[in-house]
Amino acid sequence: MPIILNRSSAALIALACSTSALASDPAPDSQGQTTRADEIVVTASGGREQQVKDAPASISVLTREDLDRLPYREVTDALLEIPGVTVTPGEGNSRDISIRGMAPQYTLILVDGKRLSSRETRTNGGNISEGGQLPPLEAIERIEVVRGPMSSLYGSDAMGGVVNIITRRIAKTWRGSARVNGTMQLGSDYGNVADGNFYLSGPIAGSVGIQVQGAATRRGEDSVIGGTPERRDESLAGKLGWNAGPDHSFLAELGYYRQTVTATAGKTVATSATVPTGMENVQAQRRYVGSISHSGRWGFATSESYLQLEDAKSLQDGKRIKNTIAQSIWMVPLPANALSVGAYYRNEDLTDTVGNLLAGSTRDGASRRQVAVFAENELTVLTGLRLTGGLRMDDDQQYGTNWTPRVYAVWNIDRAFTLKGGYSQGFRAPNLRQTLPDWGQSSRGGTIYGNPDLEAETSRTIEAGLLFDGGTFQASLTAYDTRFDDKITRVTCVVAAAWCSGEPLSSIGRPPTTYVNVDKAKVRGIEATIDVPLTSTLRVNATGTLTDSEQLSGANIGAALNDTPKQQASASLNWKPTTRLSGYIRGIFRGEEAITEAQISGNATVAPSYTTVDIGASYKVSPRFTLHGGMQNVLDKRLSYDRFGYVIDPARIWLGIGTRF
Template sequence: MKTATDRGISRPRHLSLTVLASLLPFAALANDPVALEQQVITATQTAHSELSAPASVSVVTREELEKRPVYNLADAVKYLPGVHLNPSSAYGRQEIKIRGLDSDYTLLLVNGRRINSRDALTSNYANDFDLSAIPMAAVERIEVIRGPMTSLYGADAMGGVINVILRQPTNQTEAGVAYSYEHPTEGDSGDSHKTSAYLSGALVEDKLLGNLILDTTDQAAWQSDQLRLAGTDAAEKRQNVSAMGTLSWILDERQSVDLDMSYREDDRKARWNNAGAPQPLTTNVQEMDRWTLGLTHNGRWEGFNTRLRYYYEDVELMDDSQLMTNMRGAKGDVNQTNHTVDGQVSASLGNQLVTLGSEFRRTELTHNQNLGADTEVDQKAIYLQDEFSLGDLDVTLGGRWDHHETFGSEFSPRAYGVYNLTDNWVLKGGAGKAFKAPSISQADASYGVLACRGLCTVYGNPNLKPETSTSYEFGTQYQDERLEAGVMFFHNDIDDLIVTETTRLVFNPVLGRPVPLRSELSYYNLSKARIKGYELQGRYHLNEGLSVRANYTYSDSEDRETGDELDYTPKHVGNIGFDWRALPQLDLNLDYQYTGSQMVYVPALANSERSDAFHTVGIGARFHATNELTFNAGMNNLTNEKRDEVAQSVDHILMGRTLFVGFSYDI
């Protein structure tokens, strides 16, 4: 990727890569600094190295993705600092939490464009369809920003941003196929098959380039004796088929037009323990078809760059689940359509790099069992960012004005500084404000979502206020050719946090099953919440063939009204990994993850209980048989770790030991 300077834009001086202060005393062992190949663009929408980026940034490369069985974004980012995967359904779905905030506060982007189907399928039993919307075979790298980025991206970016950068068409012909198989050694069934194919090349040399990615996953449902009701699924059955393609038309040395399209068929089926009672045993079937179309014009002019694009996303959902059919006694038929038009100009003005952009988004939602009528919501925004240097201090100032047609206008400012102590060592920190408007399901009184395992209904509340937050972070980072080290302290105050009312389930002797004290619930604004903590991370290359990487996140969360700890927010999460080139053709890796104790909400008690800490170990191997052919194998949850009785009581089951094997062939 070209830097801003390569594109003809002068910019503040940039440095090297990432991160961890607890290892900084070892810096004396390192050699001379090296130039970085890795660039990130999500933090400012302009090119930076990880070290110079005005944010807490982590990058997952394609090489790292190929080491492990990765089926969706959650699998791809689970070992990063500040990231916690939370079970968000009773049958194996997950959500990504960044710095203690739920997945609703993590903005998912593909090449800088948001993907969103949460209004089509939203419930206490999760929606990770967006996490699975991008075939991993199409991914070049993943950039993760920890901390709010509302000043650039608007609502939904209060917790952070995950930006998936796709593989771009190449002038040279490239092709490849890959297959992997995963088998649980504990429980019943659960086998998974994943196949992908990739083709890229020039249709007209140096003028018209294209690529095509195909991806399929067939994962059987998995049962475990840890479940309270025999016959239910700890992990649902999934069948996915994806096709994604890009055409890049190079008009001249300054202009290009990109057209990309994708289609994904994502079918899910699970048997689950409805209401936690011995009966009924319910089968949930959800089938989602997603079409996307993007058209982008990129201009690289003398002293400034431009981008103008349109993005269309259409989501069709057939929902034959207890969550839906209990509402009106019929299958759900839901359609969500998203239209986005945005434009951006980055220009060099003296020693400043100024970025000006605007965005218009329209969400259209039809629902045969919810909403009084078809719903349409418009949002528009304008943002401005200025990057400049004051001696050794690189400063980024930005602000975004958003207007939501229902909830009015919000302004989100941000200021960040990176102070260059040396060419390898920086101090960085900043502050900003962020907001998140209620979703359609949260704000529309006619939109009902089943809860209490099917016994209650949560209706929207039109009196909700947007959530707002004020965040601060400060830390230091160091990088050279052997050591990467950093520590970052963060503090996030949240006002008007949107939460769901709860009710207690009590046993009814006449009906012979638990029933709720209240059957109709709603959302409300929690006055104040606070999450603060710190992240440590680093990597040390012991020699050319062996390196160790580690990170640790401490999070202290609190409901400021009650003083209680927030649910599903462990105080301690840590990761340790080893990468070893044992032979010229053989790479080995080991990953250990510790997840500390956390509060888990138990519906039958209408209360939160503490669930104990747990840990997992994974090992993997890659054998390069030839330049084109690679085999890989390994094991997840090597120690067959199980979660405690509190987690098992709500069917949050950790998948047992699994074996995986696979191969890839690239030409």
């Protein structure tokens, strides 16, 4: 009797056919719009291709066309319009990404399914961030954002969600692109920005191909306390791919990333008796990352495996961390089922001979090993109804074994409506330095000391969503509820009644702090999207998010869990009168939010809401050249650091030119 495969099983075969080292040429660009229900994604299932409406998760996609449509300089710019996603205020690569009211460390960032790093890679904290370690926009094919916990597939880093950056595959024929941008501030106290990036790919011999990408950014320092410091970011990365026959392909990757941030007293840093005018605080980090990947078709299954080595070093003081990560996922198509099984290994090794501020301590590093196995199966219960169940077992060198389950249902009610919902648990062990009793780490909010009694966090999330796809009109509505046990938060040592209460104030007068477990906390929210054409040339898309978080016990009982706005919204009017000209106007609303740093100091500071408006246009001068331009923060909204806890750039003009060949 012949075996009949369901849609998910057939997609496994399609995925294997598409993961060769050298790929076919991409389709021509089209007008960008918000996530369509029939777009293909892989993040929600650990590598298996699915349509958005069939994926067992709340997921949004930014396509190549979306990235070309608006004046994005880097990935965090592009995420501003995704529901449930909060980009910490700031400029460019200094920003962080959080999802559904969770702190940024709960957002797992992947590049082609590979972990960017653990957050311990940010060896000297401060303004060094993952933003400067991401691929340049010219090298990106699409960005997939999963909102909500994916710990059953990806582990503890994915308690909040996953951002998976899919880069362009190595091309079968030589092609490339480049783009340069410049931003001129209309406020004389703010630094101008210049950046550029490029992408080049093609075959070099038979079934062997190569891809090279790079980017550079320069940002002048603001003359505003709490503003953006001077920033210099550079990156260069390459891929070498080999198709070893019709069923197997190999990919070797190597990347170099460097970030340098300079904050000057009297400009972005307040002066004091110990910090005189002109004193510079320089933070610099270089990062190497290399990996070897294999994609295989074995007849009964397909596989995706990789080994990744990462080495990041703080150049001014020698702090260094080395991460080794290995993972293999096997996808097995079965009658009415799509089974995925995998194994994961990570080892972190931190060396820091100068960062420990605890008097008398001789500790100069830490290390930890973690292994995991996981499985997930999608069962077609009825026509249009699929049930996904997953289970992950993590074994942490310090915290032992933890089991993380997930159950999710997707019901395609008819061609237009899809109902989704599920239950998932999450697990997150404290990071390397949080539990060390003989470690004190410098921070703007006060020196942080380890707590040896800290326990691992766990969470439980329920969500439900309704999607509508009417062809040219799409909309979605999702609600979720997350409950925490032993949520880790940061308080002063006095409030925690901890051993570090007698430690000295920081250099700027902040009290010593430590981490404690909050017995219970909650985050609830609603996310909505709509995308509708007004005319043949005008289209409106909008997103909105309501988030309610509360610490249910502990030192800050009743306070918000993180500095996430209670309300967020964005709306864009997109205009495309011809194939060569497009324009837009976009508004972004950020509701009131608690300032977490103020909570640490015992204050109940709440930053008020505000709105920014951007306009822009693109014109294709020729088949190879496109001009871009616009004005950001048209209303010239300015924020006081004392009132908001951060500063944003005022009105500024942006110009760029791109070429493809």
